Amino acid sequence: MQVKAITLKVNGRTHYVALPPNVTLLRALRDLGYTDVKSGCEKGDCGACAVLLDGQAVNSCLVLAWQAEGAEIITNSGLGTMEHPHPIQEAFADTGAAQCGYCTPGMIISAKALLDRNPHPTVDEIREAIAGNLCRCTGYGQIIEAIQRASAMMGQ
Amino acid sequence: MLPEFDLLQPRSLPEALEMLSAQRGGALPLAGGTNLVVDLRSGRRRPSLLVDISHLDELCAIRREGDRLVVGGGATIAQILDEPLIAEYAPSVREAARVFANPLVRNRATVGGNLVDGSPAANMPPPLLVLDAEVELSSRDGRRTMPLDDFLRGVRQTARRPDELLTAVRWAIPAPGSATAFYKVGLRKSDAIAVVAVAVLVEQDAAGVCRKARIALGSVAPRVIRAREAESALEGYPLTEERVAEAARLAAAATSPISDIRASAAYRRQVSESLVRRLLLAAREQG
Structure with missing residues (x-):
């Protein structure tokens, strides 16, 4: 296997990394320290590893790192900080939408992708937007509420 | 960790076709990876070389060419959902x-990717089969076109040669008086593999006589199938409840479902009949 030096643009920072082709974007991001990107099923079923790739929410476990070269990658930690959380992150905290927290970064990424396209979604549209994100604590009620709250906050 | 493989990243379609050809069948094309990366991880497929076609913009266009719609093989499912031409001319x-x-x-x-994967449960073949869609297969040596119905062979088997890419799907916009319908039965509302999926097309003349009928069923045979006897039972006749019911019986008889974790064969057969009847009646009213 050849190793190639690639450029990954994550949350506005540019990283130069040498990787073989069989490393997924998920693994590359976690190795770079973006551990807010969670590894769940690693087969595209759970959405814990969701990131924005050029603005689109995708499962980073199904993208090879080489395929993401040059793309704008945004993870949950790129949306806001503890001091200055993104309204979606704030809404998740305020509504108790995180229980064990494992699905939360991916949920927030799917919520961000939804609200970017559709700032005032219906409950059904929210449910559909997070259909690829599994919460095994089953706290979906609060997650949906959080996305509604974020939508209202961002609309102000 | 994924097993080891090499990855080539061509910058154009001709370059990609050259690479696939040079490998004499040893390489697999990789686009979105939603099937292939999963198969690499599980070991179901063990290619030594992948050719990354995910950056080839020339594969991604959706356009109208005269009376036909053309969808590039690299167009994503999200693109299909967003495309006004698809919403207007191909609602199913x-x-x-x-x-x-x-x-x-x-x-x-x-x-x-959804077509070359050759899954009998794939979502896109049923609505494309009822539109008499053709697939375009390209290789270094040229292009060939064949009906999707000939392309699908069996469980994970298609007519694609290892050196070919599925570069486009195209079909004629249905004649006036035509209507289509599609329904997938899954175990959940979203993120579900089809238990049964059915698409239909009916074209009726001004007198209500069915001029053309197409019925396709997924997840009930080794490949997505057409129910030709059922189609013949409709063509040339008004779509009465009795005739539609008879066609639904014939369609169910054309299935050869298996029992698996999602449903029994008997359930699949019964749902096939109900769905075909229901969709034909719905299409009859739209036409």
Whole structure:
């Protein structure tokens, strides 16, 4: 296997990394320290590893790192900080939408992708937007509420 | 960790075709990876070389060419959902995209990938089969076109040669008086594999006589199938309840379902009949 030096643009920072082709974007991001990107099923079923790739929410476990070269990658930690959380992150905290927290970064990424396209979604549209994100604590009620709250906050 | 493989990243379609050809069948094309990366991880497929076609913009266009619609093999399912031409002229194709996996997968999965995967439960073949869609297969040596119905062979078997890419799917916009319908039965509302999926097309003349009928069923045979006897039972006749019911019986008889974790064979057969009847009646009213 050849190793190639690639450029990954994550949350506005540019990283130069040498990787073989069989490393997924998920693994590359976690190795770079973006551990807010969670590894769940690693087969595209759970959405814990969701990131924005050029603005689109995708499962980073199904993208090879080489395929993401040059793309704008945004993870949950790129949306806001503890001091200055993104309204979606704030809404998740305020509504108790995180229980064990494992699905939360991916949920927030799917919520961000939804609200970017559709700032005032219906409950059904929210449910559909997070259909690829599994919460095994089953706290979906609060997650949906959080996305509604974020939508209202961002609309102000 | 994924097993070891090499990865080539061509910058153009001709370069990609050259690479596939040079490997004499040893390489697999990789686009969105929603099937292939999963198979690499599980060991179901063990290619030594992948050719990354995910950056080839020339594969991604959706356009109208005269009376035909053309969808590039690299167009994503999300693109199908967003495309006004599909919404206007191919609502059943749009519906199959709407109930395709989940939004994260739809942003990566491609139309071509869904067809070349050869899954009997794939979402896109039923609505494309009732439109008499053709697939375009390209290789270094040229292009060939064949009906999708000839392309699908069996469980994970298609007519694609290892050196070919599925570069486009095209079909004629249905004649006036035509209507289509699609429905997928899954175990959940979203992110579900089809238990049974059915698409129909009916074209009626001003007198209500059926001029053309197409019925396709997924997840009930080794490949997505056409129910030709059922189609013949409709063509040339008004779509009465009795005739539609008879066609639904014939369609169910054309299935050869298996029992698996999602449903029994008997359930699949019964749902096939109900769905065909229901969709034909719905299409009859739209036409």
